Structures are given as structure tokens and as C-alpha cells.
Amino acid sequence: MTSKFRRAGSAVAIVAALGLALSACGGGSGSGDEGEGGGDTSSITFIPKNLGNPYFDASDKGGKNAAKEIGTKWAQVGPTESTPDSQVSFINTATQQRAGALVVSANDPTAIGDALEEARNAGTKVVTMDSDTEPQFRDVFVSQADAAGIAKSQVDLIAEQIGGKGEVAVLSAAANATNQNEWIKLMEEELAANHPDIKLVQTVYGDDDDQKSFDKTAGLLQSHPNLKGIISPTTVGIAAAARYLSDSQYKGKVALTGLGTPNQMREYIKDGTVKSFALWDPEQLGYLSAYAADALASGDIEGKEGDKFEAGDLGEYTVGADGVVVLGEPTVFDESNIDDFDF
Amino acid sequence: MSLLAEKTPARTYAAHAKPWWQRTLMTRDAAIIALLVVVWTYASIVILNFSDPITVYFLVLDVTPILLIALPMTLIIITGEIDLSVASVVGLSSVLFGVLHREGVPMVAAMVLALLACAVAGAFNGVLVTRFGLPSLAVTIGTMALFRGIAVGALGTTAITDWPDAWGDLVQARIGDSQIPLMTVPLVALIVIFAVVLHFTPFGRGIFAAGLSKDAARFSGVNVDRTKLILFTLSGLVSGLAGIYFTLRYGSARGDNATGLELQVVAAVLLGGVSIFGGRGAIPGVIAGVVLIGTIGSALRLDGLSANIIQIITGVLLIAAVIAASVLGWTGRIVGTYRRQHSSDEPSSKQSPQRKRSE
Numbered sequence: 096m097t098s099k100f101r102r103a104g105s106a107v108a109i110v111a112a113l114g115l116a117l118s119a120c121g122g123g124s125g126s127g128d129e130g131e132g133g134g135d136t137s138s139i140t141f142i143p144k145n146l147g148n149p150y151f152d153a154s155d156k157g158g159k160n161a162a163k164e165i166g167t168k169w170a171q172v173g174p175t176e177s178t179p180d181s182q183v184s185f186i187n188t189a190t191q192q193r194a195g196a197l198v199v200s201a202n203d204p205t206a207i208g209d210a211l212e213e214a215r216n217a218g219t220k221v222v223t224m225d226s227d228t229e230p231q232f233r234d235v236f237v238s239q240a241d242a243a244g245i246a247k248s249q250v251d252l253i254a255e256q257i258g259g260k261g262e263v264a265v266l267s268a269a270a271n272a273t274n275q276n277e278w279i280k281l282m283e284e285e286l287a288a289n290h291p292d293i294k295l296v297q298t299v300y301g302d303d304d305d306q307k308s309f310d311k312t313a314g315l316l317q318s319h320p321n322l323k324g325i326i327s328p329t330t331v332g333i334a335a336a337a338r339y340l341s342d343s344q345y346k347g348k349v350a351l352t353g354l355g356t357p358n359q360m361r362e363y364i365k366d367g368t369v370k371s372f373a374l375w376d377p378e379q380l381g382y383l384s385a386y387a388a389d390a391l392a393s394g395d396i397e398g399k400e401g402d403k404f405e406a407g408d409l410g411e412y413t414v415g416a417d418g419v420v421v422l423g424e425p426t427v428f429d430e431s432n433i434d435d436f437d438f
Numbered sequence: 439m440s441l442l443a444e445k446t447p448a449r450t451y452a453a454h455a456k457p458w459w460q461r462t463l464m465t466r467d468a469a470i471i472a473l474l475v476v477v478w479t480y481a482s483i484v485i486l487n488f489s490d491p492i493t494v495y496f497l498v499l500d501v502t503p504i505l506l507i508a509l510p511m512t513l514i515i516i517t518g519e520i521d522l523s524v525a526s527v528v529g530l531s532s533v534l535f536g537v538l539h540r541e542g543v544p545m546v547a548a549m550v551l552a553l554l555a556c557a558v559a560g561a562f563n564g565v566l567v568t569r570f571g572l573p574s575l576a577v578t579i580g581t582m583a584l585f586r587g588i589a590v591g592a593l594g595t596t597a598i599t600d601w602p603d604a605w606g607d608l609v610q611a612r613i614g615d616s617q618i619p620l621m622t623v624p625l626v627a628l629i630v631i632f633a634v635v636l637h638f639t640p641f642g643r644g645i646f647a648a649g650l651s652k653d654a655a656r657f658s659g660v661n662v663d664r665t666k667l668i669l670f671t672l673s674g675l676v677s678g679l680a681g682i683y684f685t686l687r688y689g690s691a692r693g694d695n696a697t698g699l700e701l702q703v704v705a706a707v708l709l710g711g712v713s714i715f716g717g718r719g720a721i722p723g724v725i726a727g728v729v730l731i732g733t734i735g736s737a738l739r740l741d742g743l744s745a746n747i748i749q750i751i752t753g754v755l756l757i758a759a760v761i762a763a764s765v766l767g768w769t770g771r772i773v774g775t776y777r778r779q780h781s782s783d784e785p786s787s788k789q790s791p792q793r794k795r796s797e
Contacts, residue, residue: 146744175745180688180695187496188739191487205599206690209610217492270596271692300594 536691560674
């Protein structure tokens with residue numbers, strides 16, 4: 096008796112569920128792709144690699160300031176983990192909102208490509224910032240600096256700190272991060288060409304996770320007793336490595352440089368763990384990206400080589416080959432100038 | 439009085455039970471489906487762009503892996519077991535598929551081999567649970583680490599991203615000009631198969647029986663161990679399918695794909711009215727539970743909230759929903775007991791004094 100009723104109940108519920116699904120879909124098939132209204136063509140959405148990353152907090156601040164100057168709506172959303180699949184949901188959301196432009200730092204060069212294509216089909220302009228996708232998926236890439244320049248400045252810094260010879264290692268972010276891999280490749284070339292006595296013994300990946308980067312640093316020092324220096328071209332990595340070094344016997348003996356923010360690294364510069372490191376200003380990077388996004392959304396530029404646009408305080412920029420806009424040279428921070436910066 | 443006395447015991451029981459419409463509408467399934475309708479309607483009115491057809495498209499693509507895995511998970515939880523290794527099997531499937539593809543194995547063959555391996559992984563869980571009598575919670579926490587370890591170990595933190603576009607396009611294709619993903623067709627077919635197996639076959643009744651009482655089920659001829667072994671194998675297979683989907687949708691085979699997905703699946707299944715103690719649950723409620731979680735996430739994102747805030751809100755809603763479901767079941771039972779006591783006063787009044795004397 097009861098099972099009969101349970102069956103009947105289940106059958107009714109299945110029909111109800113399917114009916115619901117169909118009615119939801121039915122609404123979908125009616126209207127076309129072109130949304131009239133609903134969307135806001137003058138809004139800019141920032142999607143960082145992950146939240147709670149001081150580097151992206153700074154670039155978001157720059158983006159927000161630029162949006163305020165331009166007079167456009169600005170939003171920052173993003174995943175908690177730096178994985179491509181979690182970024183895709185947020186790109187999809189921007190598509191649904193028909194955001195005017197999207198500024199995204201890609202966790203993977205191809206994995207978010209389809210989602211970005213979908214966004215562009217819906218009329219959203221796409222700017223990649225800091226970490227690029229493959230060129231066909233975006234309109235413009237705002238590059239923090241020329242990759243060769245970044246690689247050379249870090250190699251020069253470590254060479255200077257270890258006296259031009261010895262073993263060094265690299266502590267990177269994700270093994271699939273486009274920018275990291277390009278820099279590491281260029282660093283290897285730079286070492287081979289100009290610093291033959293410096294040997295790159297290992298590259299490890301901390302996945303931009305503080306604890307993982309900390310553990311990988313410890314692992315490097317244990318497996319390479321003759322290690323002279325570590326290059327960490329990622330802000331999470333260099334801070335974690337500095338934290339490990341400052342509390343260990345290696346403090347002052349193993350050099351550390353890379354890309355970090357002044358606020359994270361100030362105490363390690365002051366206590367002598369780190370002599371110097373480099374970074375472009377991420378706030379300026381976000382600022383420039385927002386201006387590029389707005390120029391695209393308002394139709395001032397198309398992202399073609401030679402297109403020019405104004406970027407507020409930073410002046411005029413020109414789009415280069417492959418739709419790349421370069422912010423400028425990285426700044427070197429050391430004891431003499433670190434107190435001049437706050438980000 | 440005399441009429442009542444002539445009734446058969448079964449009819450007396452039916453007269454005292456709730457009317458049929460109450461039994462259908464006051465189930466957890468109906469409640470969760472109603473909740474879904476309310477949330478959907480509310481979001482469509484209040485949240486800008488939620489009513490846009492493309493919402494359906496993204497929502498289906500997003501919930502597909504959770505929905506897939508929730509199907510065998512529902513059956514497993516109804517038997518009183520659990521499989522926490524599912525998300526790791528997704529990673530394993532993704533990596534195997536990726537590595538085979540990289541080594542030049544044709545796509546379909548690579549898919550089949552990856553699926554077979556995942557079925558074996560599921561069967562491994564099943565054997566440990568049934569042959570060795572180990573608790574599935576402990577077994578699958580172990581294999582969760584084991585499978586994820588193999589997946590991440592095989593590929594490191596690199597990813598295989600060199601996939602033919604056609605396959606990715608197929609996964610994300612729409613039906614005609616609509617915003618309904620083509621994936622909906624096999625998905626609905628699978629849902630129907632699982633619903634029919636669970637609710638309309640002897641095998642399905644065996645699943646409920648095993649969850650209610652293992653011994654009673656065994657005495658009434660249900661091969662509980664075989665049932666569980668089949669379900670764990672099925673869970674591995676379907677999780678493998680979700681891994682293939684993940685890989686093709688994102689065009690990226692990664693060992694860390696779908697990390698943490700098992701909790702979303704279990705949460706959706708419990709939200710859908712399945713009892714964690716086994717013996718109770720139904721596919722329609724689970725589908726509604728999965729879609730509800732997806733809808734809430736989508737609506738909150740459209741509202742401009744970031745992932746960490748969405749996680750907090752979804753978590754709170756889940757706890758609230760599970761508590762509400764228990765409270766509903768609880769009050770339902772109290773009301774039922776009350777009704778039975780009071781409505782049975784009259785017809786049983788003649789017999790009760792005798793019974794009391796005999797005790």
C-alpha cells in the first residue's frame with residue numbers, strides 16, 4: 096500500500112521536475128541572443144586569478160580608481176581558488192550581465208577560452224591583465240612589462256647578490272601559469288648567455304599558496320645544500336620564502352629575490368633577509384587595464400596594432416603587435432626606497 | 439459504529455492515514471521542488487538578468503558534473519553507505535584521458551579506457567566495503583587521497599590543454615537556436631534510467647531494503663553485498679564520465695580538477711531529501727536539490743558577490759534546509775501520532791479495555 100503511494104508520489108514529482116525543467120528551458124528558446132536592456136554597456140568587471148591575493152587587491156584598487164575617473168560602473172568578483180574552472184563561472188556571469196568589458200587574469204591560457212568567446216559573442220569586450228590567454232580569446236592584453244625585461248632584471252638582481260656564481264633555484268606559481276613559464280624560460284636563456292657560473296638547479300611550484308610555497312622553500316634548501324639563491328617570480332612565493340628564510344639558519348646566507356609587493360616584503364628588507372626585489376606597480380596595471388577596457392567598450396579602440404588611447408594619469412598608450420599593451424619597466428625596491436611605496 | 443467494525447484492518451488503516459494528496463504534496467521531494475520554484479521565481483524578479491535565457495545554458499553546464507555524480511551517490515547513501523572518493527575519481531579520469539590522448543590514443547578509445555579504469559577504482563571501493571566489511575566512510579576517505587594522489591602524481595601540476603576544438607564545441611553545443619545545451623539530452627536520459635531503476639525495479643527495492651535493515655533485506659532474499667558492489671562500481675564509472683566532461687568543457691586535463699566536488703554532491707543529495715542514515719530518498723528531490731544549489735550560486739554571482747561570500751551563504755542555506763527538513767519530518771510525526779491517538783479513540787474503545795486487561 097505505502098509503496099504504491101510512494102511510487103505514485105515519485106511519479107508525480109518526476110513529472111513536476113521535468114515540467115519545471117522544460118518550462119525553464121521553454122522560456123529560453125523564445126527570445127534571441129541579442130539582449131535589449133538588462134545589460135550595462137558601461138560597466139567593467141575585474142576577475143582576478145583568486146581572491147585574497149594582495150597583488151590583485153592592489154590591481155583592483157587601481158581599476159576602481161580608473162573607473163571612478165572615467166565615471167563607469169566597476170565590480171570585482173572572483174574565485175577563492177586559482178583554478179580555471181572556478182574562473183569560468185564568473186566569466187559566464189559577466190556574459191549574463193552583458194558587462195561592457197571584462198578584465199581577467201587568466202589561470203590557464205586555453206581553459207577559459209570558450210567562456211571568453213561566449214562573453215565576446217554577447218558583446219562584452221575582453222581584456223586580459225597580468226597573465227594572458229591565447230590571443231584569439233581576448234581583445235587586448237595589458238602586460239605588466241616586457242617579459243625579457245622582467246627576466247633580465249631578476250637574473251641581474253640574483254647575480255649581484257650571490258656574487259655572480261653558484262647554484263640557484265626558482266620558486267614559481269602554478270606550473271601552467273603562462274607568464275611564469277615564459278619568464279623562467281627567458282631567465283634560463285639570460286643565465287646561459289651572460290652568467291655561465293650560475294646554475295639553475297631546480298624549479299618548484301607553490302601554486303600561489305602560502306603554505307605550499309613555504310614548504311617548497313624548505314624542501315629546496317634541504318635537497319640543495321649548496322644553494323646560493325632563490326628567485327621567486329610571484330608575490331605569494333617570495334613572501335613565503337622570505338618568511339621561511341628569516342626564521343631559519345639560512346637567513347642572510349641564501350639570497351632571495353623575485354617579484355613582490357613592498358608591503359609584504361618591508362619587514363624582510365628591514366631585517367636583512369632580502370636585499371632587493373622588483374615589481375611593476377600592480378595598482379598602475381589595474382588602472383591601465385580599466386582604461387583599456389573602457390576604450391574598447393566605448394568603441395574608441397578595437398585592439399588593433401597602432402590603436403592609441405588615453406589612460407588618465409599614465410598618459411597615452413599604443414596597442415602593440417598581437418593586441419599587447421605594455422605598462423613599462425619594473426621598479427627595483429630596496430632599503431633606500433621601499434618606504435616610498437604603499438601597496 | 440457497526441459499519442466501522444465490519445471494515446477490514448487494511449481499510450481501517452487507510453481511513454486513518456493522511457489523504458493521498460497530503461502524502462504526495464507533503465513529502466520532502468515536493469517541499470524541495472517547491473523551494474526551487476520559489477527561489478527561481480524570486481531570482482527572476484529581483485535579480486537583474488537572471489531571467490535571461492542564457493542563465494539556463496550556463497546553469498546546466500555548471501551543474502552537470504554534480505548532477506551526474508549525485509545519481510549513483512543517491513543510491514549509495516540510500517543503502518546506508520557513502521562514497522567520498524568521487525571527486526578524486528573525476529581527477530583520475532581527467533588525467534588518464536589526458537595522458538592517453540597525449541600519447542596518441544584515439545579520443546573514443548581514450549575515453550573508454552579512462553571510464554574502465556574509473557569503474558575499476560569504484561569496484562575497488564566496493565570490494566573493500568563488501569568483502570572486507572570495512573565502513574565506506576573510512577574506505578572512501580582513504581581512496582579519496584589515494585586516487586587524487588595518483589592523479590596529481592601522474593601529471594604534476596601541469597595540465598594537458600591540447601584538445602581538438604570539435605569535442606569541446608560538442609560538449610558546449612546548444613540544441614538548435616535555443617539556450618538548452620545538447621548535454622541535456624543524455625543527462626535527462628541518465629536521470630530517467632536511475633529514477634526507474636531506483637523506484638520501479640526489484641533492484642531498487644533491494645537498495646531501500648538494504649538501507650532500512652541489512653539483515654531484514656538479506657533474509658528477504660536481497661543480495662546486499664552484490665547490490666553495494668554494483669553501486670560503488672557504478673559510482674566510479676559515472677564519476678569517470680564527469681571527469682571526461684570536465685576535461686572537454688574546460689579543454690584542460692588536470693589532476694586537481696573538481697577538488698572538493700564530493701562535498702557539493704553530498705550536500706545536494708542531502709538537501710534533496712535523502713536520509714544520511716539510509717533507507718529514504720528519491721531521485722526527483724535530488725535533482726531539485728542539485729539545481730537549487732546551482733541556482734543559488736548563479737543568482738548570488740549575478741548579484742555581484744564573490745566566491746567566498748557565496749560559499750558562506752550557500753553553507754548557511756544548506757544547514758538551514760537540512761534543519762528545516764528534520765523539523766518538518768519531526769512535526770509531521772508528532773502530528774501523525776496525535777491524529778492517530780485521537781481518531782482511533784472511538785473505533786477501538788470497545789477492544790482496548792480487554793487488551794489492557796490481558797497485558
